[in-house]
Amino acid sequence: MNNQNSSTPGSTLPKGILEIRNLKKHFEVSKGSFLHAVDGITLSIGKNEVVGLVGESGCGKSTLGRTLVGLYDKSSGEVVYQGEKLPSRYASSDFKKYSREIQMIFQDPYSSLNPRMTVREIIAEGPMIHKLWKSDEVNEKVGFWLKRVGLSADHMSRYAHEFSGGQRQRIGIARALALEPKVIICDEPISALDVSVQAQVVNLLGELKRTMGLTLLFIAHDLSMVRYVSDRMAVMYLGSMVEVGPANEVYFRPLHPYTQSLIASNPEPDPEKERSRTHTVLKGEIPSPINLKPGCRFAGRCPKAMTVCQSVDPVFREVKPGHSTACHLYA
Amino acid sequence: MSQTFSGDSGVAEAVKSSDLHPGTGAAFNADDFEPAVRINRFQGLSRPSLSYWSDAWMRPKKNRKATVSLAMVVFLALFTLVGPFLWRIDPSAQDMARISEGPTFAKTAVVIDEAASWTAPELSGIPAAPTASAENLLAPATLEADGVPSSQAVRLKWAPVTGASAYAVYRSETKPSGKVGTSELGVPIGEVDAGNKVGYEDTFNLERSEYFYSIVPKNGEEASKFTTLRVVLPSTIALSAAQALKSDIKVGETLHLSAHPFGTDYLGRDLLSRLMSGARVSLFIGFFAPLVMIFLGIVIGGAAGYTGGRTDNLLMAFADFVLALPFLLFMILFKIAFGVGAGESGIFPMLVAMVILSWPSSARLVRGQILQLRESEFVMASKLLGARPIYLLFRHLLPNTMGVILVSLTFAIPSAIFTEAFLSFIGMGVAPPTPSWGSMCNDGIQTFLTHPHEFLFPAIFISITVLSFNLLGDGLRDALDPRMRSTS
Ligand SMILES: Nc1ncnc2c1ncn2[C@@H]1O[C@H](COP(=O)(O)OP(=O)(O)OP(=O)(O)O)[C@@H](O)[C@H]1O
Numbered sequence: 001m002n003n004q005n006s007s008t009p010g011s012t013l014p015k016g017i018l019e020i021r022n023l024k025k026h027f028e029v030s031k032g033s034f035l036h037a038v039d040g041i042t043l044s045i046g047k048n049e050v051v052g053l054v055g056e057s058g059c060g061k062s063t064l065g066r067t068l069v070g071l072y073d074k075s076s077g078e079v080v081y082q083g084e085k086l087p088s089r090y091a092s093s094d095f096k097k098y099s100r101e102i103q104m105i106f107q108d109p110y111s112s113l114n115p116r117m118t119v120r121e122i123i124a125e126g127p128m129i130h131k132l133w134k135s136d137e138v139n140e141k142v143g144f145w146l147k148r149v150g151l152s153a154d155h156m157s158r159y160a161h162e163f164s165g166g167q168r169q170r171i172g173i174a175r176a177l178a179l180e181p182k183v184i185i186c187d188e189p190i191s192a193l194d195v196s197v198q199a200q201v202v203n204l205l206g207e208l209k210r211t212m213g214l215t216l217l218f219i220a221h222d223l224s225m226v227r228y229v230s231d232r233m234a235v236m237y238l239g240s241m242v243e244v245g246p247a248n249e250v251y252f253r254p255l256h257p258y259t260q261s262l263i264a265s266n267p268e269p270d271p272e273k274e275r276s277r278t279h280t281v282l283k284g285e286i287p288s289p290i291n292l293k294p295g296c297r298f299a300g301r302c303p304k305a306m307t308v309c310q311s312v313d314p315v316f317r318e319v320k321p322g323h324s325t326a327c328h329l330y331a
Numbered sequence: 332m333s334q335t336f337s338g339d340s341g342v343a344e345a346v347k348s349s350d351l352h353p354g355t356g357a358a359f360n361a362d363d364f365e366p367a368v369r370i371n372r373f374q375g376l377s378r379p380s381l382s383y384w385s386d387a388w389m390r391p392k393k394n395r396k397a398t399v400s401l402a403m404v405v406f407l408a409l410f411t412l413v414g415p416f417l418w419r420i421d422p423s424a425q426d427m428a429r430i431s432e433g434p435t436f437a438k439t440a441v442v443i444d445e446a447a448s449w450t451a452p453e454l455s456g457i458p459a460a461p462t463a464s465a466e467n468l469l470a471p472a473t474l475e476a477d478g479v480p481s482s483q484a485v486r487l488k489w490a491p492v493t494g495a496s497a498y499a500v501y502r503s504e505t506k507p508s509g510k511v512g513t514s515e516l517g518v519p520i521g522e523v524d525a526g527n528k529v530g531y532e533d534t535f536n537l538e539r540s541e542y543f544y545s546i547v548p549k550n551g552e553e554a555s556k557f558t559t560l561r562v563v564l565p566s567t568i569a570l571s572a573a574q575a576l577k578s579d580i581k582v583g584e585t586l587h588l589s590a591h592p593f594g595t596d597y598l599g600r601d602l603l604s605r606l607m608s609g610a611r612v613s614l615f616i617g618f619f620a621p622l623v624m625i626f627l628g629i630v631i632g633g634a635a636g637y638t639g640g641r642t643d644n645l646l647m648a649f650a651d652f653v654l655a656l657p658f659l660l661f662m663i664l665f666k667i668a669f670g671v672g673a674g675e676s677g678i679f680p681m682l683v684a685m686v687i688l689s690w691p692s693s694a695r696l697v698r699g700q701i702l703q704l705r706e707s708e709f710v711m712a713s714k715l716l717g718a719r720p721i722y723l724l725f726r727h728l729l730p731n732t733m734g735v736i737l738v739s740l741t742f743a744i745p746s747a748i749f750t751e752a753f754l755s756f757i758g759m760g761v762a763p764p765t766p767s768w769g770s771m772c773n774d775g776i777q778t779f780l781t782h783p784h785e786f787l788f789p790a791i792f793i794s795i796t797v798l799s800f801n802l803l804g805d806g807l808r809d810a811l812d813p814r815m816r817s818t819s
């Protein structure tokens with residue numbers, strides 16, 4: 001099985017800048033019992049590509065992001081960055097080594113900024129650790145990045161709590177950008193924000209991607225927003241990847257029944273159509289990610305479940321060019 | 332979602348113009364969203380930014396309680412450090428003539444010659460044993476004090492009564508009404524057994540400042556008439572003692588004595604100067620023990636919280652063990668271990684015992700806080716930026732535990748002052764003659780009913796100190812917490 005290549009659509013994109021191979025992250029919740037937060041994810045992210053990652057709350061999106069950047073030790077599997085295998089357990093020197101390559105924007109704009117630091121200190125933290133900026137140019141550089149993310153340079157001596165959620169999220173973005181990394185993991189950078197601010201942040205990320213040549217893993221809840229920002233879309237369910245493909249393909253012609261129901265539950269912007277639409281709500285409980293049984297994880301809730309789904313793990317395979325899924329329907 | 336917006340808002344237009352309907356398959360680009368971008372709108376509200384410390388300084392100034400308590404703490408510091416230079420009375424100097432004296436400010440004393448002897452005047456023209464019957468005897472025409480009356484000697488002199496063969500002398504603490512006869516005149520303190528001897532010296536050691544002396548003439552039986560004199564005892568000082576203070580003083584002169592604004596104790600020592608030097612001991616322990624304790628707490632709690640795992644378990648088990656040790660028992664053991672005898676001052680063993688037995692509470696606080704902060708996203712972010720563990724600890728973790736540490740210190744200072752007072756009170760801490768507020772309370776409690784000031788003053792000082800440190804800590808915590816920064 002050669003999944004890491006199968007998920008790259010066609011041959012137009014270069015070989016992935018970030019290759020995730022069968023990555024697992026298990027939390028030991030009590031002695032001998034493990035929570036399978038990320039359970040065998042394989043994904044390849046091409047250079048200057050935006051991959052959107054969607055999935056229900058608790059399916060392991062943040063855990064995947066944090067494991068990718070080394071904040072969590074990898075239980076198994078590997079991550080290859082530009083042909084170099086990242087350590088499965090980061091030492092503090094590894095963080096320093098890769099901090100100018102891969103950065104992360106955190107989900108919670110409130111807890112991700114130190115309340116005792118001014119905006120200047122927050123944004124200058126990375127470059128100062130790496131001694132990239134001289135102390136007399138800090139103000140100028142911080143001002144530059146603040147303007148870049150749509151804030152004013154006058155804000156730099158304020159504390160994080162003096163800002164709104166959207167402004168804080170921008171500060172978090174500026175902090176990640178100040179090191180000028182090549183890959184940014186955006187962990188739901190917009191879900192804490194209201195719609196108009198979401199649009200601002202998404203536009204900002206899009207613009208930064210174009211001008212700085214960034215590669216983004218964009219984690220979000222909002223399917224239409226993910227489709228709008230990303231080149232490819234990946235769908236996660238209970239720690240495993242169920243579908244990966246070009247964003248519009250996945251959005252308009254979803255293969256996996258889970259993706260289908262996820263997209264069907266997404267409200268339509270046209271009120272006429274939205275009212276006349278029949279809503280299919282997923283039945284059944286999400287199984288516990290602790291001590292999973294064999295078989296397809298979605299089988300219990302799947303409207304198209306077959307007997308084979310109860311006992312055999314589906315294989316993640318390319319069904320259409322660049323469009324892969326893990327489902328027995330396409331076996 | 333677009334139907335909830337009113338038509339004229341920029342947001343609604345943005346959504347309307349960019350059709351999000353999945354069926355159309357239209358590709359969006361960033362321009363479709365542009366009308367919604369109104370970044371500068373909500374940045375109009377701003378105030379000049381303040382640095383961390385200048386803001387921290389601004390806030391307690393607004394908080395009346397904190398300001399008052401800060402003033403109190405400054406006052407206490409001055410009282411302890413500068414006070415002894417202004418109030419230069421030796422705290423251990425005893426003055427047995429002035430024991431347990433209440434607060435006095437400008438006290439004067441008349442110099443008397445206690446060595447001089449006195450004999451009652453004897454009149455020559457009058458028969459020593461006349462024969463008038465007791466009913467016909469008159470009261471003495473005059474009655475006066477001879478010289479300056481003092482607590483050592485009151486000398487009375489009266490006019491002779493014709494026909495009297497003797498005089499009885501009474502002393503009372505209340506003024507006789509003169510209606511009920513001699514029964515209300517008080518204690519019969521003496522008798523003069525000749526009619527021409529018209530003087531009497533009361534050398535009983537007097538305590539009150541006012542007495543009523545009555546003279547009843549006698550001839551076999553007491554007469555029913557008498558004369559009463561009110562004697563006010565001024566404070567006096569013996570010539571020898573006065574000469575020690577001022578060499579050229581003479582008998583009969585007034586001498587200005589040193590004031591004792593807070594009174595004196597049972598050994599005649601000045602309470603104010605004792606409070607000052609007691610404050611030195613009390614505040615030294617009250618500051619030193621908590622500071623060392625918090626420092627230990629930060630080091631041990633920080634290490635446990637930051638490393639986690641096995642180290643954490645071990646350190647916290649040890650902390651639980653220490654927390655379970657009985658404090659008083661260990662106090663006694665430490666005194667013995669340091670070779671401190673029963674009556675000796677054991678300040679150092681007391682400090683050691685307090686620090687060793689009290690660090691676990693602050694260590695647990697710090698550890699809990701660090702453990703929680705270690706998982707927070709801003710620490711993760713800093714780690715991702717390449718921060719080393721030491722940097723994380725000093726830049727992110729410890730500054731954010733500052734609040735907890737301050738609260739801990741807030742409670743530790745008054746509690747250490749209290750512990751010291753308590754230990755000294757029960758005789759386990761600072762022993763005489765070294766004064767501390769606790770041992771002064773211990774001394775004072777014995778005479779509390781008769782001379783309450785000896786107990787009240789040190790007790791009030793303890794209470795005020797404890798209260799002002801508590802309030803100050805409160806204000807400080809508010810001031811250093813950026814989340815409480817005022818937005819006005
Ligand atoms: N440190 C941890 N220890 C134990 N379990 C964890 C830990 N972090 C996350 N989990 C569990 O792992 C699962 C995935 O969590 P994760 O935060 O990755 O979800 P998510 O997809 O990001 O959800 P959301 O959309 O709500 O942010 C959850 O069941 C969660 O309870």
Ligand SMILES: [Mg+2]
Pocket residue numbers: 061062063107187188
């Ligand atoms: Mg998450």
